[in-house]
Amino acid sequence: MKSLIAWEPQWCAHDADSLVESMAQYLESRGLINDGKRVAAALRQRESFGNTLIADNLAVPHAQSDAADEAIMLFVKLREALSGWQGVATVDRLIVTLLPERPSEHDAAVLKNFFQRLADERITQTFSVGECDEVRETLLQLLPDCAAGRKRRRSPTTQ
Amino acid sequence: MTTEHRQALIDYLMNHRGFVSGEQLSAVLGVSTKTITRNVKQINAQHPNAPIIESQRGRGYRIDRQHYLVTANGDSNAERLVDPNRMTSMGRRDAVLRQLLVASPHSYRIDAVWGKFYVSDSTISSDIKILRSVLQQYHLILNRSYDQIWIEGSEADVRRSINDLLITDSGILDEDFGHTDQRMQRRDSAFVTHQLDLIEELTHAKIPYPYNVNLFSHLYILIERYRGAGALIDTSSGDDAQLVSMQQQGLAKVCECVIRNLDDYLDTTLPGVEVANLYQYLTSSRIDSGRITVSEIPEQVRAVTDFLIDRVSEDPSYHDIGSNDLFASLANHIKPLLNRLENHISVKNNLLEQIKLEYPHLFDVVREASAQLVQRYRLNSIDDEENGFITVYFAQALENMHAPINILLVCTTGLGTAQLLKAKIERRFSELNIVETVAVRDLKDSLASHDEVDLVISTVGLPSSVHIATLVVSAMFTGEDQEQLEHEVDRIRKGMSR
Numbered sequence: 001m002k003s004l005i006a007w008e009p010q011w012c013a014h015d016a017d018s019l020v021e022s023m024a025q026y027l028e029s030r031g032l033i034n035d036g037k038r039v040a041a042a043l044r045q046r047e048s049f050g051n052t053l054i055a056d057n058l059a060v061p062h063a064q065s066d067a068a069d070e071a072i073m074l075f076v077k078l079r080e081a082l083s084g085w086q087g088v089a090t091v092d093r094l095i096v097t098l099l100p101e102r103p104s105e106h107d108a109a110v111l112k113n114f115f116q117r118l119a120d121e122r123i124t125q126t127f128s129v130g131e132c133d134e135v136r137e138t139l140l141q142l143l144p145d146c147a148a149g150r151k152r153r154r155s156p157t158t159q
Numbered sequence: 160m161t162t163e164h165r166q167a168l169i170d171y172l173m174n175h176r177g178f179v180s181g182e183q184l185s186a187v188l189g190v191s192t193k194t195i196t197r198n199v200k201q202i203n204a205q206h207p208n209a210p211i212i213e214s215q216r217g218r219g220y221r222i223d224r225q226h227y228l229v230t231a232n233g234d235s236n237a238e239r240l241v242d243p244n245r246m247t248s249m250g251r252r253d254a255v256l257r258q259l260l261v262a263s264p265h266s267y268r269i270d271a272v273w274g275k276f277y278v279s280d281s282t283i284s285s286d287i288k289i290l291r292s293v294l295q296q297y298h299l300i301l302n303r304s305y306d307q308i309w310i311e312g313s314e315a316d317v318r319r320s321i322n323d324l325l326i327t328d329s330g331i332l333d334e335d336f337g338h339t340d341q342r343m344q345r346r347d348s349a350f351v352t353h354q355l356d357l358i359e360e361l362t363h364a365k366i367p368y369p370y371n372v373n374l375f376s377h378l379y380i381l382i383e384r385y386r387g388a389g390a391l392i393d394t395s396s397g398d399d400a401q402l403v404s405m406q407q408q409g410l411a412k413v414c415e416c417v418i419r420n421l422d423d424y425l426d427t428t429l430p431g432v433e434v435a436n437l438y439q440y441l442t443s444s445r446i447d448s449g450r451i452t453v454s455e456i457p458e459q460v461r462a463v464t465d466f467l468i469d470r471v472s473e474d475p476s477y478h479d480i481g482s483n484d485l486f487a488s489l490a491n492h493i494k495p496l497l498n499r500l501e502n503h504i505s506v507k508n509n510l511l512e513q514i515k516l517e518y519p520h521l522f523d524v525v526r527e528a529s530a531q532l533v534q535r536y537r538l539n540s541i542d543d544e545e546n547g548f549i550t551v552y553f554a555q556a557l558e559n560m561h562a563p564i565n566i567l568l569v570c571t572t573g574l575g576t577a578q579l580l581k582a583k584i585e586r587r588f589s590e591l592n593i594v595e596t597v598a599v600r601d602l603k604d605s606l607a608s609h610d611e612v613d614l615v616i617s618t619v620g621l622p623s624s625v626h627i628a629t630l631v632v633s634a635m636f637t638g639e640d641q642e643q644l645e646h647e648v649d650r651i652r653k654g655m656s657r
Contacts (some may be wrong), residue, residue: 051635099572
């Protein structure tokens with residue numbers, strides 16, 4: 001499983017659609033997915049099914065797509081809050097999750113645990129308002145793979 | 160109802176803080192509860208912008224004093240409430256009662272008690288007659304000799320009457336409680352609160368509601384009595400024997416400590432019987448210092464608890480209500496209850512009306528069972544307030560008897576928001592059994608293999624082919640979502656019980 005943080009990236013995203021596009025392009029540019037357009041479409045489709053807001057300013061868009069070979073989690077903190085997410089919300093933070101069509105049992109278990117831990121208000125609070133270091137630490141706690149790989153590489157990586 | 164009767168209703172509510180039950184109003188005003196309801200409507204109809212009298216299911220009626228005084232500005236009835244010289248007759252009698260009870264057996268000149276109200280001799284005679292009948296219920300005598308008046312009776316009865324008549328149903332002392340000095344009232348209140356904290360600290364236990372309110376009232380009344388009557392209080396009521404029967408040494412020491420603090424606070428030396436009195440109150444309270452095991456429960460408590468459960472189980476509706484959990488929780492309640500009965504200590508049950516309304520049949524069955532219990536074990540009678548508390552334990556057992564509602568949680572992948580929802584639901588809805596979390600595309604298969612599922616909860620829209628109850632909620636699982644889920648659970652429960 002890969003985990004990344006994009007902290008106030010220089011994206012030209014003026015609305016929800018272009019933000020989804022930017023996030024997908026970012027993952028593609030990092031070589032984590034092979035088709036950004038397909039991933040963007042999958043994320044948009046998921047949003048059309050129902051709201052993914054888990055706090056006033058925090059959404060968790062997610063999708064399953066064969067454009068990803070392994071599970072990916074991207075934490076995004078925008079430079080400026082974006083209004084119009086789901087038509088009404090104003091978000092400045094997103095946790096994007098991408099799953100391959102057939103995720104490994106290990107990745108599925110890690111993700112299950114991650115989302116269950118989001119029910120803890122302290123964790124949601126950190127993701128909603130925490131500084132970059134706090135967010136990274138919390139992600140490392142919740143995603144043990146990334147913590148294990150930390151010694152080998154900087155993870156979660158930050159733009 | 161005539162205008163006079165409507166005014167009597169308003170007067171009564173103006174003189175009682177908090178909610179007053181329809182039954183109580185009916186008894187006091189001599190009309191049916193339906194008439195009370197009708198007249199509350201009529202009174203409120205005169206104030207269409209905002210009702211004067213608030214009514215709440217299970218609690219009764221409460222008047223908005225400020226609103227009444229403002230809207231009735233200029234009305235002579237309202238003015239007489241503002242002006243103590245023209246107080247309502249009920250308010251006047253309450254004020255007299257406070258003055259005499261707190262200082263009992265101290266005698267006052269009749270002029271000194273009624274003078275400020277500027278009422279005729281015949282009104283004074285009428286007030287005395289009414290107060291005598293009220294006090295009679297507490298075995299207290301209102302004496303009048305020439306121009307002197309005073310209340311006579313045992314200290315226990317005086318305190319019981321103060322507790323019943325001058326303490327509001329919400330457990331808060333009446334704001335007019337004989338005090339012109341609000342600062343002193345606040346100081347007394349803070350002191351008593353501190354003593355309760357101290358008791359909890361020394362016993363390493365929590366005194367839950369309503370026992371904390373009861374203890375608060377006991378200590379507060381004690382302060383008022385010693386400040387109001389002091390040396391005149393008769394403490395030779397033969398309770399000294401109880402000093403030696405304080406079996407729990409640790410608790411006795413706590414009581415001594417608190418009474419010594421009261422000595423310092425009142426700058427006096429309270430008699431030893433006050434330690435025994437406080438001990439009685441503490442042993443009559445449920446003190447939560449961790450759950451006691453079944454083997455630690457005294458024999459009599461076991462027998463009484465078993466008897467109650469057996470009698471209630473005889474009713475066809477509650478055949479299967481008996482369980483270890485019910486026994487353990489009820490026995491924990493019965494232990495201090497038996498002490499309360501022995502010591503004639505009553506605890507106010509502010510939820511009584513609500514309990515009767517929600518569990519009318521169960522309440523009747525419990526009342527009948529406790530009446531048999533009193534006969535069988537020769538106990539002092541168990542009042543409705545206590546029956547209400549007992550009913551709650553049976554009601555809880557009844558709720559626990561319900562089969563769990565089986566649910567499926569759905570999101571697009573089954574791994575994302577459905578998992579978040581799972582954690583939130585597990586935390587807040589213990590009666591729901593989560594069978595599985597699934598991806599929306601796997602829902603059909605999952606339902607086919609789990610025919611026990613009663614409800615599907617999803618963070619995404621569901622296909623119309625799902626033929627069982629469904630609920631779509633947000634990933635945030637907002638208060639509104641939770642409310643909808645509660646409604647859905649209620650609806651399913653009702654369907655199950657048909």
